[in-house]
Amino acid sequence: MQSKDHIFATPIAQLGDFCFDQNVAEVFPDMIKRSVPGYSNIISAIGMMTTRFAQPDSRLYDLGCSLGAATQEMRRNLTQPGCRIIAVDNSAAMLERAASHLAAFKSEVPVTLTEADLCDIEIDNASVVVLNFTLQFIDPDKREALLNKIYRGLKPGGVLILSEKFVSADDTVNELLIDLHHDFKRANGYSELEISQKRTALENVMRPDTPELHKTRLKRVGFQHVDLWFQCFNFGSMVAIK
Ligand SMILES: Nc1ncnc2c1ncn2[C@@H]1O[C@H](C[S@+](CC[C@H]([NH3+])C(=O)[O-])CC(=O)[O-])[C@@H](O)[C@H]1O
Numbered sequence: 001m002q003s004k005d006h007i008f009a010t011p012i013a014q015l016g017d018f019c020f021d022q023n024v025a026e027v028f029p030d031m032i033k034r035s036v037p038g039y040s041n042i043i044s045a046i047g048m049m050t051t052r053f054a055q056p057d058s059r060l061y062d063l064g065c066s067l068g069a070a071t072q073e074m075r076r077n078l079t080q081p082g083c084r085i086i087a088v089d090n091s092a093a094m095l096e097r098a099a100s101h102l103a104a105f106k107s108e109v110p111v112t113l114t115e116a117d118l119c120d121i122e123i124d125n126a127s128v129v130v131l132n133f134t135l136q137f138i139d140p141d142k143r144e145a146l147l148n149k150i151y152r153g154l155k156p157g158g159v160l161i162l163s164e165k166f167v168s169a170d171d172t173v174n175e176l177l178i179d180l181h182h183d184f185k186r187a188n189g190y191s192e193l194e195i196s197q198k199r200t201a202l203e204n205v206m207r208p209d210t211p212e213l214h215k216t217r218l219k220r221v222g223f224q225h226v227d228l229w230f231q232c233f234n235f236g237s238m239v240a241i242k
């Protein structure tokens with residue numbers, strides 16, 4: 001049985017910044033499923049893209065892996081020999097649980113779990129890189145350098161799958177998409193208090209960009225082929241091919 005997310009269910013007097021601690025790690029599968037429209041479709045598609053883009057004797061990176069949902073899907077769909085998956089997160093609580101989640105499945109594919117800041121790791125010999133709802137938590141000033149490092153670490157023909165919460169450049173549409181996201185959360189059983197307290201807690205730590213900025217930046221770092229392949233409300237996923 002997975003634990004249900006009640007983190008923001010009661011009034012919190014000193015609402016601090018959202019962080020990926022033990023409490024969040026414990027309820028994370030429930031939290032992400034009820035909070036991110038399209039999450040399970042995106043995870044499935046990461047598996048499908050792995051089958052298409054993984055190259056023999058290369059590395060696959062899951063950056064900001066949380067409990068390793070994308071890692072597990074890549075591992076299940078990998079058909080090329082000699083590959084290794086490197087799953088990275090800077091939350092010790094997440095990585096501890098990722099290790100036990102991944103150990104619950106049998107697989108021949110080696111996985112390295114690394115506790116590190118994405119800004120400090122090396123990326124090398126990569127055929128598939130996944131940033132599934134992680135770039136939005138990186139300091140905006142460091143995003144381009146990280147994407148540049150990913151581009152340089154990818155082999156020709158390699159792919160980056162970048163999923164994010166977006167802001168719309170059009171204020172009216174932006175408000176509509178945020179409202180629809182809140183409707184989605186209500187429909188999934190979150191109360192007004194849960195929605196508003198989490199929104200406040202995320203304000204300083206999650207800074208979404210427009211899809212246009214993502215596309216321009218990905219092109220600037222060198223990706224030849226970039227587009228949005230999925231969007232539901234203000235959440236979506238882009239593909240960038242080297
Ligand atoms: N600087 C950083 N360095 C490393 N990790 C970081 C950093 N900043 C944040 N993280 C990590 O990025 C993850 C973001 S969750 C990813 C979901 C997952 N990809 C999934 O497909 O289930 C998305 C969400 O919760 O909306 C958390 O585990 C953070 O600890």
Ligand SMILES: O=C(O)C(=O)Cc1ccccc1
Binds near residue numbers: 031032035036198202
């Ligand atoms: O819940 C939200 O409002 C989100 O934007 C998604 C989310 C999901 C899990 C952790 C942090 C943010």
